[in-house]
Amino acid sequence: MPEIFINYRTGDGEQAAATLDNALRARFGDGHVYRASRSIAPGDAFDHDLVNNVRRSSVLLALIGDHWLDKPTLGHDDDWVTKEILEAFRHDIRIIPVLIGRRTERPAKRDLPDALLWLTDCQTLRYDHQTDERDLKHIGDQLADLVPALADADRTTTEPEAPAATDNSTGDLKNSYATQTGPVTGSTFHIGPAESRHSNHTVHQTGTGSNYVAGDSHGGIRQGFGATPPAEGGE
Known part of the structure; x- marks a missing residue:
């Protein structure tokens, strides 16, 4: 279902409409955005298609550029920009004016036909190509906050990254101990040569990783991690 209906006037906002259409479809999916010149299939009755999809939408973006008010048919029954906006208004669909460019101002009531006077009270968003x-991003964020179906379809939502593997290393140690806690993947840590008169030491190594220890180690060093590997010949 097209949660977002893009309303625009040819000759005033079609380029911004195409840009918004592409960006919002990339974020929420093709089925959630309706733009007449792309969405109406050849041979379909455009009047029925337009009205039906306005009624099915959750929000109508009314794109307003510098020349939006110049159309003499604004407010007339045969003006499709007006028809779509009024259809959304009659069906309690959220209408968001989107001002195109940095200099476009919200239409003043004195410049609007009576049927659209309420449009000046709607909070606006702005889109500028610069x-x-x-x-x-801001427009998409606002829509995701307002429409639960869009929040569910939002492709910019990512799972939190898993913590990075621990990778520690120590320098030369003299008669010291090194300890590591936390998750370990791959090889663990290396203790450099310990300066000692004692050369007797034992290294015991087991597990699925690798470990190297050198230096004085009275009584031996034992470390185990991971599952115990099967005996030779096992499956």
């Missing part, structure tokens, strides 16, 4: 990456 800050498109930031603006597109």
